[in-house]
Amino acid sequence: MITATFVLILSMALFFFYIQVTCQKILRRQFDREYFQSIVTANRLEFPSLRKSLEEFSVPVDYFRLRMMLKCDFLALTYLLKNSANVKQRYSNEERLLILYCRWQFLSLAARHLLKLGEEPATLRLASVLQYFANVVGQRVNAVQFGNWTATDYLFYL
């Protein structure tokens, strides 16, 4: 019984560990340039400033405001992932996995807030996923020519 409990706990922990590591490895993919800047500007996304304030100044942010900001960015970016310069109009498998990971991190954020463990790690992980999404959208938009429009113009009229 003790051995089985030990196996259960260890295996479950390892299962979630491997999923988290896989997602983080995918997020580490290098883009040839920072595509996310134009997407952030065009959509007034807030995750870069949020991350900067946490990383550089360690400014405490109100939890409900923080959650709302991240949620809005997440919704905007998942919409863009599906609809902007995407001929198939659906997510790739890799994006689906990262969306699931994002939802998991939102749960982790809520749990950390309830247990008073500090929201910073979950927030930073969410910000890195959002940056990845913005980079993918930016790369796609950049690959398509829209006359004289820039990526920001295109996204503004979407």
Place this chain on the structure above:
Amino acid sequence: MESNLLHYVWQDSGILIEASLVFYLAWTSQWKGQGAVDFYLSSLVVGQLTRACFLHEYGWTSLRYYYAYWSTDFLLVLSAFGVVCLFFRRACLHEEKMWRLIRIFLVLLLVLVAAISGVSLSLNRHDFFTYFVVVFNQKLYFACLVLNTLLYLMLHRMNSADDQLELLVCGVGIQFAGPAATLALVYLTYGGRFAKLLAYQTIPLCTFGMLLVWAYVIVYVPRTAGGLTRRDVLLPAVPAQESKL
């Protein structure tokens, strides 16, 4: 009924993905660099196809399907152990001394697992399948999970530059950890209905997850150039005037 249907769907999708990956590897001539992946994928295809044939021919409750299931499981667990060994070899490609030690450790571990399972067999000689194969499979499976985690930690410690290998190891980790957890749950609940249902869905789902990660690795992650085992720290360029000195 619904659970059986889902199980069939997962099993068939698994076979389809495995076969597509094998086909993709052959089509793009990537067989050479991915020995472990080819080996495990081929074992999975053969194992799953054999099970599907027996299931279709004799049904869930037949004794022949029971034997076919555990025999293929035995081969799959041995293949899984083989994959972990091949990944260790790949990680220690330029560390011959370390590989020699690891090789001895791996052989000893396999012998130890076989010996422990042999003890259960000697106590109950009448049923080779239940008392040797099943126990051997469970123990070696968990040993593979632990070995895989040790390999991941080793790669991390070596600061390995082989991103492909790290992701392949993560895929194998998902494949080993999920079933190990659900099977432990089945044991703890004395074969409870919910736990069994969860195990039936989780095991093929984890294989599916591993295959997706491997597909991502094979298609998107480039193999690191040979000869580079560690992430080498870049030295600052020496100015031309200084280098003349």
